[in-house]
Amino acid sequence: MKRVALICLVVACAASAQSEARESRTVQTAQGPVRGYKTDEVFEFLGIPYAKAPTGKDRFKAPLPGPVWMQPYEAVNNKIVCPQIFSPMFDLSSYNMQEDCLVANVYMPDTEETNLSVLVYVHGGAYQIGWGEMLLPHSLVKTKKIVAVTFNYRLGAHGFLCLGTEGAPGNAGMKDQVALLRWVNKNIAKFGGSPNDVTITGSSSGSSAVDLLMLSKMPNGLYHRVIPVSGANVGVWSIQHDPIQVAKDYAVKLNFTEKDDVFALEFFYQTIPFPILLSDNFATKKDSSIGFVPCVERNITDETFFEDTPVNILKQGNYRKVPVLYGFANMDGLMMIRYFSLWKDEMNDNFAKFLPLDLVFKSDEEQKEVAQIIKEFYFGDNPISEDSVQGFIDYYTDTMFTYPHLRSTQLQVAAGNDAIYLYEYSFFSPHFQIERMPMPEFLSKIHGANHGAPTAAVYDMNVKITDDSSENYLKMREKMRELWLNFITTGKPVPEGSKLPAWPPVGANRSPHMDLGEEIKLKGPLLEKRARFWDDIYERYYRMPVPPPKYSVKSEL
Template sequence: MARLLLVLFLTALYKSVLCEEQESRIVQISQGPVRGYKDHEENLYTFFGIPYATAPTGQDRYKAPLPGPSWLTPFDADNDNIICPQAIIPAFKHLYKNADMRQNCLIANVYVPDTVEKSLPVLVVVHGGGFQVGSGNLLKVKKLVASNNIIAVTFNYRLGIHGFLCLGTQYAPGNAGMKDQVALLKWVNENIANFGGNPNDVTITGYSAGAVSVELLMLSPLAKGLFNKAIAESGGALGVFAMQTDPLENAKGFAKRFEIEHADDAYALEDFYKNASFETITSDSFFSEMFSPLFTPCIESEIGQEIFLADSPINILKSGDYEKVPFLVGFNDKEGISRIDSFETWKNNMNQKFSDFLPPDLQFRNKAEEELTAKDIKEFYFGDKKVDDDTILSFVDFMSDVSFAYPILKAVQLHANAGNNKIFLYLYNYVDELIPVVPHTDVKGATHCAQTFGVFDGYMFSNDTERDLPHDYKKHKVILRQMWGNFIKTGAPVPEGSSLATWPPTGADGSPHMLLGQSIELQDSALLQERRRMWDAVYSRHYRAPSQPQAFVLFSRNEL
């Protein structure tokens, strides 16, 4: 009898668990019904892999996205492994164990709290990865959603050559990946109310290249009115990898690797890319040795098609001709730690020829001027010392400023000068007991995108669950999610009446700004003032603006 009761109990338990595992919800969207499933960790439903648009194929594969498919029976939204074509970087291979790489990869993932409430605030997350790698589900946002009762949407967009080949022709006008992002925002605007979200209360957020994307979306007329708040973490539109300085040279350079004859000829170059195999244009991660990936957003030429960006970000910012929205923006105190792996190789090269390490968006009248500028910059960071183990922290500062800190601070200045009085600036420097020290020092620091890991689920790019994290870091993550949630819901990270430290908007000089670390403190001083002034002087004399693919304009018009 006891055995029979045990069998009956276990059978009932199994059925209960099975029922719980299969608990689902169907939502009707413009394309048809979609079925999402209850998450076992948080009180929410997930809808994975919904096709929001269609990636063109064949010779049209570099064009803007096409409308998504439609269906009559419920679409099972349960595939969270779809990624766009990309070369898998060995260091992150463990994150792509079950990756479902496909050309038609334009999918959205929707995280919905288990509530009957309607008109919830919406967060759209743009993933990072230098515009070359990554996916919408690389980092998870379940705890941010659950703790703030918001809806979040993550998604894929085309990467590398697939998304950012920019020839200025009918077949490859440029910015396909950014047009994917606009298509996603339009999809959200049309469908999110059916999930319980408010299409008029949408915040866009991104980290690294995703942060670049966020700021470019702020500047693009195509995205106007599709969101009303923005968060950019560790990246911005003025960064050295934000725009292709010379998209035609990048396209020619890659084609020449395959010994293409007449790669300098417009017809031959376009013919190569139109007919190149899928393997050819996906085989490379397209990261250059120094600062810039090859294929990133570009300024488009006027060829009779819809344009995402018709001018350089700095010109648009200076003009002020774009819609201003509340903007939460910042970076980490030691972003340059992300370059530490290259230090042993680069330090000797930097001592021999520091000019090789200048940002690619600088130009000089002659070699003498370039070498003199390089000498001044090297002395600013390293004094009369060599780049070696004893000055590795100066190396970290240099790399931080070139790639992230200075471009972000310059953009903040221009946004403020353009009339945006709702910019909330932060410097993130939280470290926990698991963070290693910078080699050759006893110093720790927050590396690239550390604040993103603080807000999102888990710990860094690892499989650690939050229950395994240090207690203080878990408390810190709760506070960050509260601030980010406040901003998503109100347009301010610390609204009136909050128990958190007061956080007013910043001015053009980067003051005040919030220090987000072991303690959270408002700083009245201008952020990195001396380092910023030095780069202001350099860029005022030597800035090289990104160019359009002008050589192809006449060629393209002849096709019309």
């Protein structure tokens, strides 16, 4: 036992000595002093508690104020993650999964300059998985032009159970994000950043999140530019279309039987242990929905994230309009290829099952007719097989990513936003894939940019991605970082005096857009034929999401 204690003491002393050997900075925040350390020319302040996640019966409510301290807080813990389901994509065995998980990471350049532009990155993961340090912004921060912030927020049912009750009003995970922006507004000047020059960005569900933040009144004035990458506010998987049904369906999976009593349902979720709550692995459904994601709330608390649908908010123009750098990868739908072999036969038999959840029809016959029209648009008269896999990729690229972006673009321009810069990222890197999620062999002839590729080109990823060190890719990364830094610091991806091709804002016909591929080229309308096809479908068949119903007494629904 003495020998073990001695070994532990030696290890602790070695870790302390290693920290002392590194250059450090101490910053005075509103909660107390924090000490960060220099790594790769960047001062990292890791694991700062920006808020506190409520626990017990309050676990689904808005976050509480963070703790305070007197002595310097050693900001070195990058191993805290919020409770989440298992994903084969990531190895979290070395991380600490804990309920009180609301921590921020600040990346500060080695400079005495102040009032730098600030980048706040919202991590992706389908609102079900992920953590702040999935991505490292070192390459951008080392330019000494920006300060960057990443953070955790509550996920899955923990963050997005939406019953419309006092105990589970909804959108806890989005309210965490607002709390982070308030923390940034109050503290970022101490790290050299300007609270009046904040860009919010994210990829995939992080993109959806910042696009939704733009429509909420809660964070007004806390950000000044937005960069959503491959995830739009009007997308089928960005909003729960029937949050009560989502909660019921998941509870039934967990063997709960009193699903039709909303208050029994609330008590079930308030008391179920986290290992059981997170025991059912999520998967994107055939209708492109996910489950526990943001919702339209009822106004039953002091602050509501939003009480109307994204489409209505955009149509009414009742939101804060700021410059937006808006786009996606040309083959975002590649992320769905893992379902291809499982689904292709059923898609041939009954394509109606694979229509987006946010479409509604008067009858089964009408649904089948529309399904056939859509199937023929992507696959012609041919059966869905490995020979027509490009149609499968294009279908999910459009329904989950590109069309929601193009639809939102149209609505935002109509609402008066004249500072939207639209793009499609098409640079093909055969090496871009998460190492734990290899691509099947039959995709060898498919050349396009996968989901997440634009983000990997701009940032340093903290998840294992096979490396592409080709000269062309390195040049592309350099250009992407220049475009992103330009936008973060000026509100324009190509400001006056730049050597890059001129990039004007998009107009009413979703034109022009920038093609970010082997070359950077300004082009006309983006995916015009495919966009108009879906314009017609959504104009006739779109189904608005609904908030939870109003309950008068504690009884059955």
